[in-house]
Amino acid sequence: xxxxxxxxxxxxxxxxxxxxxxxxxxxxxxxxxxxxxxxxxxxxxxxxxxxxxxxxxxxxxxxxxxxxxxxxxxxxxxxxxxxxxxxxxxxxxxxxxxxxxxxxxxxxxxxxxxxxxxxxxxxxxxxxxxxxxxxxxxxxxxxxxxxxxxxxxxxxxxxxxxxxxxxxxxxxxxxxxxxxxxxxxxxxxxxxxxxxxxxxxxxxxxxxxxxxxxxxxxxxxxxxxxxxxxxxxxxxxxxxxxxxxxxxxxxxxxxxxxxxxxxxxxxxxxxxxxxxxxxxxxxxxxxxxxxxxxxxxxxxxxxxxxxxxxxxxxxxxxxxxxxxxxxxxxxxxxxxxxxxxxxxxxxxxxxxxxxxxxxxxxxxxxxxxxxxxxxxxxxxxxxxxxxxxxxxxxxxxxxxxxxxxxxxx
Ligand code: GLU
Numbered sequence: 266x267x268x269x270x271x272x273x274x275x276x277x278x279x280x281x282x283x284x285x286x287x288x289x290x291x292x293x294x295x296x297x298x299x300x301x302x303x304x305x306x307x308x309x310x311x312x313x314x315x316x317x318x319x320x321x322x323x324x325x326x327x328x329x330x331x332x333x334x335x336x337x338x339x340x341x342x343x344x345x346x347x348x349x350x351x352x353x354x355x356x357x358x359x360x361x362x363x364x365x366x367x368x369x370x371x372x373x374x375x376x377x378x379x380x381x382x383x384x385x386x387x388x389x390x391x392x393x394x395x396x397x398x399x400x401x402x403x404x405x406x407x408x409x410x411x412x413x414x415x416x417x418x419x420x421x422x423x424x425x426x427x428x429x430x431x432x433x434x435x436x437x438x439x440x441x442x443x444x445x446x447x448x449x450x451x452x453x454x455x456x457x458x459x460x461x462x463x464x465x466x467x468x469x470x471x472x473x474x475x476x477x478x479x480x481x482x483x484x485x486x487x488x489x490x491x492x493x494x495x496x497x498x499x500x501x502x503x504x505x506x507x508x509x510x511x512x513x514x515x516x517x518x519x520x521x522x523x524x525x526x527x528x529x530x531x532x533x534x535x536x537x538x539x540x541x542x543x544x545x546x547x548x549x550x551x552x553x554x555x556x557x558x559x560x561x562x563x564x565x566x567x568x569x570x571x572x573x574x575x576x577x578x579x580x581x582x583x584x585x586x587x588x589x590x591x592x593x594x595x596x597x598x599x600x601x602x603x604x605x606x607x608x609x610x611x612x613x614x615x616x617x618x619x620x621x622x623x624x625x626x627x628x629x630x631x632x633x634x635x636x637x638x639x640x641x642x643x644x645x646x647x648x649x650x651x652x653x654x655x656x657x658x659x660x661x662x663x664x665x666x667x668x669x670x671x672x673x674x
Pocket of ligand 1: 333334335336405406407408409410437438577601602604605606608
């Protein structure tokens with residue numbers, strides 16, 4: 266594990282871009298802290314009695330538009346992590362040029378230990394605890410690790426009840442029949458694949474073998490889409506372990522297997538291995554789980570030519586330095602931005618009471634994310650910096666411009 270906390274890592278990235286941009290100190294100072302932290306304890310009736318949970322919503326910056334970012338249900342959620350994730354959302358929304366600031370929420374909970382009824386009670390109680398601070402023009406949550414469209418529906422419904430009016434635009438990532446959008450369910454992975462296809466072209470990566478860490482929403486969709494596009498998925502890891510098959514894993518069958526058993530382990534079409542996923546012989550590595558996974562300890566063992574960061578913050582800054590010049594990293598704030606772009610499209614549809622079809626959604630996603638990639642690729646070549654450095658230079662520049670335009674700046 267990296268010795269740095271996720272937020273310390275995030276601040277290192279900010280400092281570096283501030284130096285490159287020769288940012289005015291007041292802007293760096295303002296961007297070194299979230300604008301608001303909402304820290305709540307709330308009660309939920311569970312089968313084992315009434316329990317108190319700890320939740321957060323961090324509103325990092327809204328200079329470019331309402332705070333926007335997901336809600337995470339995970340046992341390791343703490344304030345440091347949510348702060349980092351909300352900062353990265355601020356950067357991401359600026360990189361992909363959607364009119365949002367950045368925020369993030371989380372509850373410290375192992376959702377795998379709760380049943381459906383308890384999860385509904387938890388989702389509703391969390392929204393009740395933070396509702397006065399969110400709204401469709403103020404702060405718009407969405408799904409993240411271990412939160413689902415169904416939970417978003419409960420949250421939007423609860424918010425509507427508390428305010429006396431249902432406003433679907435308050436939360437994105439909803440199911441289709443609750444004001445969700447076609448395409449949002451796999452937009453994180455699909456956006457990542459669109460970026461990958463551009464990246465392999467410009468960096469001349471011919472071999473199409475892939476290892477994926479994480480088989481949740483982003484990882485499993487990415488595996489499926491890449492498989493359909495002729496990539497060979499040679500290794501997959503989930504929170505319990507890793508499976509490998511150099512001939513290629515049948516990811517459709519694997520998804521059915523995981524649905525039944527809860528893990529990729531024991532899948533008959535591959536071998537279980539104790540080796541770290543990051544050491545896999547492959548050309549493309551996709552971390553699609555949690556932050557701080559690629560560190561100074563394992564970065565040197567990576568064989569992939571390109572890393573596509575579908576997770577948020579998977580690579581620690583010291584690992585970035587080790588990989589520089591050896592491995593292309595398509596950074597999280599671009600690679601996984603298809604998720605929030607999809608959320609933006611859903612929000613626009615809700616606001617305008619429109620319904621897009623699949624081809625319109627797909628066309629907008631592809632155009633917007635390709636444009637974001639080309640912009641970063643151009644900046645990285647022009648300044649001779651990595652794609653991540655380019656992402657921060659572009660994003661922090663845009664946020665700084667917005668901050669300078671504010672009355673009280
Ligand atoms: N949780 C996703 C992310 O980290 C999506 C956020 C959103 O759609 O607001 O980008």
